[in-house]
Amino acid sequence: RRYVHTGATWDHQDLTYRMKNYSPDLTRSEIDEAIAGALKIWSDVIPLNFEKREMGPADIDISFARGLHHDDYPFDGPGGTLAHAFFPGDDLGGDAHFDDDEQFTVKSYEGTNLLIVAAHEFGHSLGFGHSSDLTALMAPFYQGYKPNYVLPYDDHVGAQHLYGARPGS
Ligand SMILES: CC(C)C[C@H](CC(=O)NO)C(=O)N[C@H]1Cc2cn(c3ccccc23)CCCCCCNC1=O
Ligand SMILES: [Ca+2]
Ligand SMILES: [Zn+2]
Numbered sequence: 749r750r751y752v753h754t755g756a757t758w759d760h761q762d763l764t765y766r767m768k769n770y771s772p773d774l775t776r777s778e779i780d781e782a783i784a785g786a787l788k789i790w791s792d793v794i795p796l797n798f799e800k801r802e803m804g805p806a807d808i809d810i811s812f813a814r815g816l817h818h819d820d821y822p823f824d825g826p827g828g829t830l831a832h833a834f835f836p837g838d839d840l841g842g843d844a845h846f847d848d849d850e851q852f853t854v855k856s857y858e859g860t861n862l863l864i865v866a867a868h869e870f871g872h873s874l875g876f877g878h879s880s881d882l883t884a885l886m887a888p889f890y891q892g893y894k895p896n897y898v899l900p901y902d903d904h905v906g907a908q909h910l911y912g913a914r915p916g917s
């Protein structure tokens with residue numbers, strides 16, 4: 749049990765998310781697919797449902813930004829920090845920001861894999877801190893593209909400890 753829980757969780761099961769903008773690195777459908785896939789990594793094991801919204805307020809607002817971008821955590825250019833996200837809550841709570849100075853890719857060993865980075869960030873959006881298990885998704889270090897990604901044990905146990913297990917998972 750090395751995952752870290754921050755104390756904040758959502759008080760509703762049906763969470764909404766919204767793409768506030770897109771990155772020029774990929775097509776909209778590639779980005780939508782990577783985001784949905786990253787959310788599914790978590791909803792496969794815990795009883796939360798994610799619904800994409802095109803307009804209006806959402807629990808998890810997703811955006812790409814460079815440098816300073818309306819929060820106290822400016823991005824740092826290419827490399828270094830790849831993305832960050834906020835624990836559950838109103839406004840910025842649950843939101844995920846991706847550093848658009850990275851070259852986001854899908855299904856490639858080149859660049860920075862959007863699905864894996866997004867899955868890590870959504871762990872924070874659901875209330876998880878960093879794990880000291882370096883093989884965990886919630887480890888603080890990017891571990892590169894992995895085809896057919898399966899949620900590591902530490903994250904799986906952590907998620908179910910917090911939100912219970914999705915029946916049959
Ligand atoms: C887990 C990931 C998806 C999100 C995390 C940030 C995070 O925890 N978001 O929720 C991240 O970006 N970690 C850095 C940590 C990091 C590694 N280095 C750095 C050099 C400078 C600044 C940070 C780093 C060494 C050089 C490699 C730089 C490229 C990879 N970067 C990382 O692994
Ligand atoms: Ca960066
Ligand atoms: Zn930010």
Ligand SMILES: [Zn+2]
Pocket residue numbers: 868869872878888
């Ligand atoms: Zn993190």
